[in-house]
Amino acid sequence: MTSTEVETEVTHDLVEALDLVEALRAQSRRYHHQHPFHLRMNEGRLSRHQIQGWVANRYYYQVNIPRKDAAILANCPDIDVRRRWIRRIHDHDGTRSGEGGIEAWLRLGDAVGLTREEVQDERHVAPGVRAAVDDYVTFARTRPWPEAVASSLTELFAPDLMAQRIVALERFYPWIDRDGLAYFRTRLDQAPRDAEHALEVVTAHCRSAEAQQRAVAALTFKCDLLWRMLDAIGETYPE
Numbered sequence: 523m524t525s526t527e528v529e530t531e532v533t534h535d536l537v538e539a540l541d542l543v544e545a546l547r548a549q550s551r552r553y554h555h556q557h558p559f560h561l562r563m564n565e566g567r568l569s570r571h572q573i574q575g576w577v578a579n580r581y582y583y584q585v586n587i588p589r590k591d592a593a594i595l596a597n598c599p600d601i602d603v604r605r606r607w608i609r610r611i612h613d614h615d616g617t618r619s620g621e622g623g624i625e626a627w628l629r630l631g632d633a634v635g636l637t638r639e640e641v642q643d644e645r646h647v648a649p650g651v652r653a654a655v656d657d658y659v660t661f662a663r664t665r666p667w668p669e670a671v672a673s674s675l676t677e678l679f680a681p682d683l684m685a686q687r688i689v690a691l692e693r694f695y696p697w698i699d700r701d702g703l704a705y706f707r708t709r710l711d712q713a714p715r716d717a718e719h720a721l722e723v724v725t726a727h728c729r730s731a732e733a734q735q736r737a738v739a740a741l742t743f744k745c746d747l748l749w750r751m752l753d754a755i756g757e758t759y760p761e
């Protein structure tokens with residue numbers, strides 16, 4: 523291959539990667555920031571009971587994220603990807619008791635007036651939430667690992683929603699202890715870092731048109747899954 527041909531090929535790859543990134547970013551139109559339950563939350567229109575229901579149900583998502591990430595690690599043969607991906611598990615689980623994202627979510631539970639027992643025994647988790655979250659873990663276990671990585675890319679869209687949520691919770695729900703919002707502040711740093719890495723991995727490993735289509739489909743699947751969770755929460759806590 524001549525140097526011009528190599529250059530042309532590199533440029534072609536770059537264009538394809540840009541198209542892929544654009545197609546992935548375009549999935550934001552299906553993201554759950556538009557869900558009526560989130561719109562009502564951010565407009566200050568949810569009751570205490572609804573906020574508590576959301577926190578208790580979302581706990582099931584939080585505890586399953588590290589299991590999903592462990593499934594990706596188990597399926598991934600690339601040592602460089604694994605070295606960076608493992609950080610997600612440490613972020614959520616912490617490296618000792620009393621630390622990490624799950625503990626921070628439990629503190630959010632404390633802040634909205636839930637007991638740890640009722641959160642951790644999952645008594646409030648709606649069947650539809652359980653099914654959606656379980657589908658996410660199964661997807662990571664059973665699909666090719668770059669697709670599972672692509673499905674995590676909803677985190678591209680999460681920081682804007684989280685920033686809005688922090689403002690809304692402080693403004694409209696003064697009964698929530700502010701210290702309980704630390705989870706969201708931490709994610710404002712972690713999510714962009716994680717999304718950037720996932721985007722690097724997807725653009726590097728999804729090269730064929732078919733692989734790229736599957737990556738976009740994985741992200742669509744994930745957006746729909748987050749939407750289903752909120753549908754189930756909204757039905758369980760109508761007022």
Ligand SMILES: O=C(O)c1cc(C(=O)O)c2c(n1)C(=O)C(=O)c1cc(C(=O)O)[nH]c1-2
Pocket residue numbers: 587673674675676677679680683709748
């Ligand atoms: O509150 C939210 O709206 C929201 C959304 C998402 C997301 O977009 O998947 C995540 C989180 N939170 C979150 O806290 C989190 O740790 C997280 C991990 C992942 C993932 O797919 O690996 N998504 C999300």
